[in-house]
Amino acid sequence: MLSLVDMGKKLVMAQRRGETRALCLGAAMVVCAVITYYILGTTVLPLYQKSVWTQESTCHLIETHIRDQEELEGKKVAQYPCLWVNVSAVGRWAVLYHTEDTRDQNQQCSYIPGGLDNYQMARADVEKVRDKFHEHRVFYCFSTTQENETSVLYRRLYGPQTLLFSLFWPTFLLTGGLLIIAMVKINQSLSILAAQK
Numbered sequence: 001m002l003s004l005v006d007m008g009k010k011l012v013m014a015q016r017r018g019e020t021r022a023l024c025l026g027a028a029m030v031v032c033a034v035i036t037y038y039i040l041g042t043t044v045l046p047l048y049q050k051s052v053w054t055q056e057s058t059c060h061l062i063e064t065h066i067r068d069q070e071e072l073e074g075k076k077v078a079q080y081p082c083l084w085v086n087v088s089a090v091g092r093w094a095v096l097y098h099t100e101d102t103r104d105q106n107q108q109c110s111y112i113p114g115g116l117d118n119y120q121m122a123r124a125d126v127e128k129v130r131d132k133f134h135e136h137r138v139f140y141c142f143s144t145t146q147e148n149e150t151s152v153l154y155r156r157l158y159g160p161q162t163l164l165f166s167l168f169w170p171t172f173l174l175t176g177g178l179l180i181i182a183m184v185k186i187n188q189s190l191s192i193l194a195a196q197k
Helices: 004-050 100-105 119-135 160-196
Strands: 055-072 075-089 092-097 138-143 151-153
Touching (some): 075 119, 092 100, 100 151
Antiparallel strands (some): 055 138, 075 092, 138 151
């Protein structure tokens, strides 16, 4: 049968192993959060800072056309339908683009459907989007403060909401890791105080 002293030593050793594992978990969480912050700081943050589409405006639909295109990101591809939308925004005529990427993919298209493999499904998608524009002829859009810019965005990819959503999980990891480390350190100091009494 184990004596109380042997049992106490085993309990202390198990507690130390648990504390060490908890400290390693907390430190790993903090390191992962720092790495994630670095990755976000080099990828998402520059895109957010370079975005010129900061002014929220009210757009009024002028006209829409469905066009067939054969170019995407400067390369020849199979024919696909795309939507061309003209709007009136901030007191001038403008071309509406779905996102920043749509403008980069093909400046002749306001909206490019997701699946370009099936022409009929892509055409149905474009017609559905066009019908929604005709239902809601006045909507919010994003413009730039540059006076000579004749394009606006329907949705910003790199807006403040995207940045906050990107920073949520690393902040959660960092906070959780620091809390675990703090709880272990508090537990160790309370154990030392109890042993001294």
